[in-house]
Amino acid sequence: MAQVREQVIELIKSLPEDATLEDIHYHLYVREKVEHGLKAVEEGRFISQEEAEKRVEGWLKSSGQTRR
Numbered sequence: 571m572a573q574v575r576e577q578v579i580e581l582i583k584s585l586p587e588d589a590t591l592e593d594i595h596y597h598l599y600v601r602e603k604v605e606h607g608l609k610a611v612e613e614g615r616f617i618s619q620e621e622a623e624k625r626v627e628g629w630l631k632s633s634g635q636t637r638r
Contacts, residue, residue, distance in 0.1 A: 581597055582589075610616060617625075630636060 578598065581601065582594060585593060585597065
């Protein structure tokens with residue numbers, strides 16, 4: 571837990587002096603999402619670019635939209 575606290579402190583120190591609470595929250599959110607994604611990749615929980623494109627294409631078709 572101390573490591574997380576230190577990481578948060580370092581993140582806050584890296585932000586501009588006029589950073590808002592919203593800015594801090596956003597950066598913490600992005601960091602958590604990136605770490606979650608990296609863990610998923612390490613565990614083999616990901617799909618290929620081609621599969622992602624097929625899924626998006628299916629979503630767009632079902633909503634009546636087309637890919638640009």
